[in-house]
Amino acid sequence: MLLILFSMTIQAQGNFVLNPNGEKDQAVVRAYIQAMTSRNAAQLGQTHAPDYLGYGPRWDSPQSREKMLQNVQDIWDNYDNIRYDRIRMISVNLSKDEIPEYNGNWVFVWGVFLGKEKSTGKEVSLDVHETLKIENGKIIGKVTYYNELDGMIQAGQYNPN
DSSP: OHHHHHHHHHHHTSSEEEOTTHHHHHHHHHHHHHHHHHTOHHHHHHHEEEEEEEEOSOOSSOBOHHHHHHHHHHHHHHEEEEEEEEEEEEEEEEOSOSSGGGOEEEEEEEEEEEEEETTTOOEEEEEEEEEEEEETTEEEEEEEEOOHHHHHHHHTSOOOO
16 A cells, blocks of 8 residues: 555656666665675675765765675674565656756665674664665665664663663
């Protein structure tokens, strides 16, 4: 139902259309997710363009491909049994936007990140939302949203009291 409502919303915007070739872009995203869960740094690097820029969950600065790989390595160092659940994707094409960088093919992803934090042994479950721009079979941009504080609380790294 959410995908139908989202689809209707973006189609009403006029400059968004469902991407008829979106399966190819979604395959790139699936390869990225597979690299994350299998801890395959080489494959992870291959899914992202050299000039990749990522944002989130914080907005302090853009993240290069090298910084993204370093951050993923930190996740691998701190979590066991990494997996994703309930992955949902929709592919769209944006055109005629007043900001040229926004035009192109995008994949919107919703899912749940699961992992066991190594130092505390606690299971962490986070709703994750990612918006990925795909160009020539590579991820060239990404915005990631999740509740970082919730993850810290679940992992036992922050006491809300």
